[in-house]
Amino acid sequence: MEPERAAKRAIYQHFASLGSRPSVHEIAARVGAPVPEMREIFRRLREQRVLVLEADGESIRMAPPFSGIPTQHRVAAAGVSYYANCAWDALGIPAALQRPTTVHSRCEQSLEPLELEVSTDGPEPCDWLFHCVVPAAQWWDDIVFT
Amino acid sequence: MLFFRSEERVRGWCSATGYPLRPLVRIDQLWQLAREWYSTRLQPESRRPQPAEMRQIFGRLGLVGDFWDPQSDAFGGGAGRPTRG
Numbered sequence: 001m002e003p004e005r006a007a008k009r010a011i012y013q014h015f016a017s018l019g020s021r022p023s024v025h026e027i028a029a030r031v032g033a034p035v036p037e038m039r040e041i042f043r044r045l046r047e048q049r050v051l052v053l054e055a056d057g058e059s060i061r062m063a064p065p066f067s068g069i070p071t072q073h074r075v076a077a078a079g080v081s082y083y084a085n086c087a088w089d090a091l092g093i094p095a096a097l098q099r100p101t102t103v104h105s106r107c108e109q110s111l112e113p114l115e116l117e118v119s120t121d122g123p124e125p126c127d128w129l130f131h132c133v134v135p136a137a138q139w140w141d142d143i144v145f146t
Numbered sequence: 147m148l149f150f151r152s153e154e155r156v157r158g159w160c161s162a163t164g165y166p167l168r169p170l171v172r173i174d175q176l177w178q179l180a181r182e183w184y185s186t187r188l189q190p191e192s193r194r195p196q197p198a199e200m201r202q203i204f205g206r207l208g209l210v211g212d213f214w215d216p217q218s219d220a221f222g223g224g225a226g227r228p229t230r231g
Binding site: 005006008009012013016049050064065085086087088089090091092093094095096097098105106107108109110112114116118122123126127128129130131132133135136137138139146 | 147148149150151152153155156158159162165166167168170171172173174175176177179180181183184185187188190191194200204212213214215216217218219220221
């Protein structure tokens with residue numbers, strides 16, 4: 001497998017297994033590539049919108065639907081805790097993992113907690129709503145805000 | 147991209163923050179979006195939907211109009227952060 005695909009696969013396997021972000025050193029070791037080459041691969045994956053990186057250019061802020069940092073959207077599955085980037089990604093994690101999960105989030109207005117069971121067939125009946133202020137054409141102008 | 151308990155809560159939040167009210171999405175619609183976007187994300191060949199695919203996905207769920215058009219210029223350029231009213 002060529003290094004870029006191998007890196008992408010290793011990054012997502014790490015998130016799915018542990019719920020936390022891998023370092024560039026960990027992915028370099030996993031793929032068997034030098035760290036400087038892996039930094040360049042991370043940069044290319046950022047250009048392809050596969051990753052969002054921190055200001056240091058190598059720490060993973062987002063590998064959608066996974067967040068590299070704690071957020072208000074937490075997903076629990078099989079004893080592993082994950083953070084999602086947003087409400088959409090909070091359902092994206094169960095969709096990606098394809099296993100039963102519990103989504104923990106909140107109402108942004110009232111701060112009322114949301115606890116939503118999601119099976120492999122989808123979420124339990126729920127009358128909550130999803131709202132996004134940024135039009136689709138502008139999502140990646142500032143993906144962290146989006 | 148946030149959760150809200152009800153439309154009343156969304157309206158209250160928009161009023162308090164000055165952000166515009168946008169189309170509301172039900173949880174069952176959001177699950178379909180999440181599946182379309184992410185169900186193959188752990189596979190090496192996975193990739194993000196392209197604009198034409200995005201339109202098809204949104205359209206199947208009844209999410210149509212400029213807000214959901216990934217190439218619309220109806221909202222102008224800018225930093226992706228809507229102006230507060």
